[in-house]
Amino acid sequence: MDTIAIPALNRPVDATVEIPGSKSLTNRALLVAALAQGDSILENALFSEDSEYFAKCVEQLGIPITLNPDLAKIQVAGRGGDIPAKQADLFVGLAGTAARFISALVALGNGEYRLDGVPRMRERPMGDLLTVLQTGGATINFEGNSGFMPYTVYSQGFAGGNFRLKANQTSQQLSALLMIAPYAQQDTIIEVEGTLVSQSYVKMTCRLMADFGVEVIQIGDNQFQIKAGQRYQARHYTVEPDASNASYFFAAAAVTGGRVRVKHLTKQSCQGDILWLNVLEQMGCQIKDSDDYTEVTGPKQLQGIDIDMNDISDLVQTLGAIAPFASSPITIRNVEHIRYKETDRIKAVVTELRRLGVKVEEFADRLKIEPGPITPAAIETYHDHRMAMAFAVTGLKVPGIVIKDPGCTAKTFPDYFTRFFQMLEQ
Numbered sequence: 411m412d413t414i415a416i417p418a419l420n421r422p423v424d425a426t427v428e429i430p431g432s433k434s435l436t437n438r439a440l441l442v443a444a445l446a447q448g449d450s451i452l453e454n455a456l457f458s459e460d461s462e463y464f465a466k467c468v469e470q471l472g473i474p475i476t477l478n479p480d481l482a483k484i485q486v487a488g489r490g491g492d493i494p495a496k497q498a499d500l501f502v503g504l505a506g507t508a509a510r511f512i513s514a515l516v517a518l519g520n521g522e523y524r525l526d527g528v529p530r531m532r533e534r535p536m537g538d539l540l541t542v543l544q545t546g547g548a549t550i551n552f553e554g555n556s557g558f559m560p561y562t563v564y565s566q567g568f569a570g571g572n573f574r575l576k577a578n579q580t581s582q583q584l585s586a587l588l589m590i591a592p593y594a595q596q597d598t599i600i601e602v603e604g605t606l607v608s609q610s611y612v613k614m615t616c617r618l619m620a621d622f623g624v625e626v627i628q629i630g631d632n633q634f635q636i637k638a639g640q641r642y643q644a645r646h647y648t649v650e651p652d653a654s655n656a657s658y659f660f661a662a663a664a665v666t667g668g669r670v671r672v673k674h675l676t677k678q679s680c681q682g683d684i685l686w687l688n689v690l691e692q693m694g695c696q697i698k699d700s701d702d703y704t705e706v707t708g709p710k711q712l713q714g715i716d717i718d719m720n721d722i723s724d725l726v727q728t729l730g731a732i733a734p735f736a737s738s739p740i741t742i743r744n745v746e747h748i749r750y751k752e753t754d755r756i757k758a759v760v761t762e763l764r765r766l767g768v769k770v771e772e773f774a775d776r777l778k779i780e781p782g783p784i785t786p787a788a789i790e791t792y793h794d795h796r797m798a799m800a801f802a803v804t805g806l807k808v809p810g811i812v813i814k815d816p817g818c819t820a821k822t823f824p825d826y827f828t829r830f831f832q833m834l835e836q
């Protein structure tokens with residue numbers, strides 16, 4: 411297995427970087443552009459495993475897509491809600507967004523569509539979404555366990571109507587339903603039963619739908635109403651840089667007491683993970699923002715924090731990886747749902763921090779990390795891009811840290827290590 415050795419940096423980092431487009435926005439834009447009538451152009455689109463699997467699925471469904479990776483541009487020839495393919499065998503890799511959004515998309519079709527992913531994707535929750543699709547008219551044939559991939563969706567359009575949906579393990583199933591609902595045969599009302607995790611991503615969904623001309627009426631935190639007959643408008647859309655993937659570069663400034671500017675990402679971002687800036691500020695960093703960049707300057711000494719990360723849970727690994735350098739413990743709360751991601755992320759962070767000699771307490775839905783000296787080690791990444799990207803930052807402070815299987819960053823950030831090393835050379 412490949413590894414990458416991270417060189418410790420015995421000076422503060424001082425760099426300006428550019429981060430590729432957001433995975434979440436690229437995949438949402440691909441879906442709604444596929445449903446719009448006519449050509450949409452996505453600028454600064456992400457090219458990575460998650461978005462390429464997504465684009466390929468859309469294309470297999472008979473909606474033409476032109477990829478231009480050199481210009482970070484994708485053209486989608488939307489078919490106005492029609493799904494031309496009557497049959498398709500679709501593969502989503504480990505992309506949770508593709509798994510959930512494409513399953514919902516095929517429910518609008520008229521045919522049979524098989525979906526599968528890598529072994530870990532077969533363990534990630536799909537069942538609550540699929541139950542709604544079944545109530546809305548689809549028949550689903552599971553090859554293995556009920557509620558999990560692989561399965562075939564037999565559809566003849568989505569009826570719409572009133573549904574209850576659990577969203578305590580993932581918000582992506584709700585986002586998927588919201589985005590297809592305008593194309594249902596009748597108005598749709600979705601009532602979220604109990605807790606809704608990762609709420610900021612649902613806000614992002616509603617915002618992107620509005621950007622393409624469709625309104626979601628939200629009543630309280632838990633009820634969503636979508637009028638049938640609304641149509642997405644094809645358009646030019648510029649994808650924001652990925653705020654979650656920017657977190658590693660900001661974290662590098664934070665731990666080295668240096669400065670990192672991320673171009674074209676601002677505090678006005680519609681991505682919830684822009685709140686990483688607030689987290690770093692509470693830990694002692696200084697934040698400078700303008701209408702075209704954000705800059706973080708790290709303090710001499712980072713401070714500990716006790717924080718609910720339910721809404722920004724892709725940043726748990728980033729915070730975990732810099733936690734040992736704080737002046738007091740770091741407690742990360744309310745993140746049980748990260749046990750269902752690329753890997754069980756609570757377990758993975760705890761295991762790898764302990765491998766580095768750090769004292770960590772693990773609970774069902776939280777972890778507590780004690781600052782302390784680090785013993786270098788080779789970090790296991792568990793096919794999880796965020797393990798590799800986050801623990802590379804730890805390596806800037808401690809000589810001898812090695813990241814195993816660095817190629818796993820291809821999921822959302824194929825040239826992460828190239829850009830990371832370019833940051834160190836500035």
Ligand SMILES: O=C(O)C1=C[C@@H](OP(=O)(O)O)[C@@H](O)[C@H](O)C1
Nearest residue numbers: 434507579580581582608611724
């Ligand atoms: O909707 C989205 O684009 C995402 C929602 C979040 O997942 P959950 O809703 O499963 O927490 C997040 O972790 C993931 O990276 C992207």
Ligand SMILES: C=C(OP(=O)(O)O)C(=O)O
Nearest residue numbers: 504505506507724751752
């Ligand atoms: C959880 C993530 O991805 P997915 O879209 O596969 O859920 C992630 O990118 O951190």
